[in-house]
Amino acid sequence: xxxxxxxxxxxxxxxxxxxxxxxxxxxxxxxxxxxxxxxxxxxxxxxxxxxxxxxxxxxxxxxxxxxxxxxxxxxxxxxxxxxxxxxxxxxxxxxxxxxxxxxxxxxxxxxxxxxxxxxxxxxxxxxxxxxxxxxxxxxxxxxxxxxxxxxxxxxxxxxxxxxxxxxxxxxxxxxxxxxxxxxxxxxxxxxxxxxxxxxxxxxxxxxxxxxxxxxxxxxxxxxxxxxxxxxxxxxxxxxxxxxxxxxxxxxxxxxxxxxxxxxxxxxxxxxxxxxxx
Amino acid sequence: xxxxxxxxxxxxxxxxxxxxxxxxxxxxxxxxxxxxxxxxxxxxxxxxxxxxxxxxxxxxxxxxxxxxxxxxxxxxxxxxxxxxxxxxxxxxxxxxxxxxxxxxxxxx
Numbered sequence: 001x002x003x004x005x006x007x008x009x010x011x012x013x014x015x016x017x018x019x020x021x022x023x024x025x026x027x028x029x030x031x032x033x034x035x036x037x038x039x040x041x042x043x044x045x046x047x048x049x050x051x052x053x054x055x056x057x058x059x060x061x062x063x064x065x066x067x068x069x070x071x072x073x074x075x076x077x078x079x080x081x082x083x084x085x086x087x088x089x090x091x092x093x094x095x096x097x098x099x100x101x102x103x104x105x106x107x108x109x110x111x112x113x114x115x116x117x118x119x120x121x122x123x124x125x126x127x128x129x130x131x132x133x134x135x136x137x138x139x140x141x142x143x144x145x146x147x148x149x150x151x152x153x154x155x156x157x158x159x160x161x162x163x164x165x166x167x168x169x170x171x172x173x174x175x176x177x178x179x180x181x182x183x184x185x186x187x188x189x190x191x192x193x194x195x196x197x198x199x200x201x202x203x204x205x206x207x208x209x210x211x212x213x214x215x216x217x218x219x220x221x222x223x224x225x226x227x228x229x230x231x232x233x234x235x236x237x238x239x240x241x242x243x244x245x246x247x248x249x250x251x252x253x254x255x256x257x258x259x260x261x262x263x264x265x266x267x268x269x270x271x272x273x274x275x276x277x
Numbered sequence: 278x279x280x281x282x283x284x285x286x287x288x289x290x291x292x293x294x295x296x297x298x299x300x301x302x303x304x305x306x307x308x309x310x311x312x313x314x315x316x317x318x319x320x321x322x323x324x325x326x327x328x329x330x331x332x333x334x335x336x337x338x339x340x341x342x343x344x345x346x347x348x349x350x351x352x353x354x355x356x357x358x359x360x361x362x363x364x365x366x367x368x369x370x371x372x373x374x375x376x377x378x379x380x381x382x383x384x385x
Contacts, residue, residue: 016331019331020327020330022349023306023347023349024323024327026347027306027307027310027323027326028323030307031310037323040322040323040324041322041323041324042324043324044322044325044327044328047328048328053331053332053334055331055335
């Protein structure tokens with residue numbers, strides 16, 4: 001604690017220290033030090049820099065008092081005014097002091113910057129926000145193969161939007177005879193493989209399955225884990241809804257874990273223990 | 278320089294305590310702190326004390342005295358004495374009015 005008080009004292013402006021430094025150091029040294037005193041010194045430090053008082057050169061009153069012998073009124077005290085001006089030169093001491101001050105400054109800027117960055121709202125796209133994709137008709141317009149059951153790749157949310165009735169038909173090798181009409185017919189699969197987080201590529205043309213390129217974890221068109229690959233569950237999902245205006249909304253603020261391996265509600269037309277090809 | 282302690286902001290009260298403690302003779306920082314606590318009931322930290330001392334000295338209300346050791350005594354200047362007197366007069370008036378009103382309220 002005492003060294004801290006000393007360090008704070010050392011950071012006071014030079015003129016201030018010349019004039020009061022010795023006295024204050026003595027004062028600090030002669031009393032039991034407390035946290036409150038260190039804080040008070042720090043506040044005094046801020047005050048001395050923000051509102052520096054004109055420091056009078058030590059014109060000692062040549063007054064007869066009980067405290068001081070009158071015989072030495074003109075003596076310059078050892079810690080009084082430094083008469084030789086060295087303005088303009090950088091001494092080792094002032095250099096080190098400025099470096100220390102600059103270090104503290106940079107450190108506090110870093111803290112401030114980190115805090116601001118931490119508290120900044122998340123970016124408007126990506127994971128952690130609601131995405132408005134447009135109406136079902138607009139999605140069909142953007143991706144005509146959606147009616148065939150091919151997943152719609154919506155990049156901002158890193159998701160595949162599955163037209164469930166059509167996708168089932170497609171995976172069974174049938175002509176789609178129905179299409180999504182409500183949110184219950186929609187599935188938004190997160191493209192991050194639940195094994196180690198690789199980006200799952202688009203469903204393969206031949207079998208309508210998803211297969212992660214990293215370790216061949218294979219999922220059916222509803223994102224359920226099949227036999228092949230190390231993943232321990234199906235692909236994770238985001239809640240999907242359709243608002244009053246008919247706009248499909250994917251809510252990436254919530255991530256619903258995929259069903260554990262072994263839970264398969266839909267069997268496509270291809271062998272369970274094979275991958276895509 | 279200035280005749281009013283009010284412009285010292287948050288150092289006005291410590292300054293008043295310092296001037297009062299110097300009114301019966303020169304004292305150094307340690308003694309001022311002890312007295313501020315004793316007569317003013319206020320713990321003055323070293324930072325606050327010397328921020329106030331620097332202001333009082335810059336305004337010519339107190340003067341530093343030569344010293345043999347590391348503790349430097351300060352004394353009230355003539356200006357400081359006038360300022361303190363004026364301040365205490367005004368405070369005294371305020372005290373009398375306040376007490377009178379409180380007495381009146383207690384009776385009425």
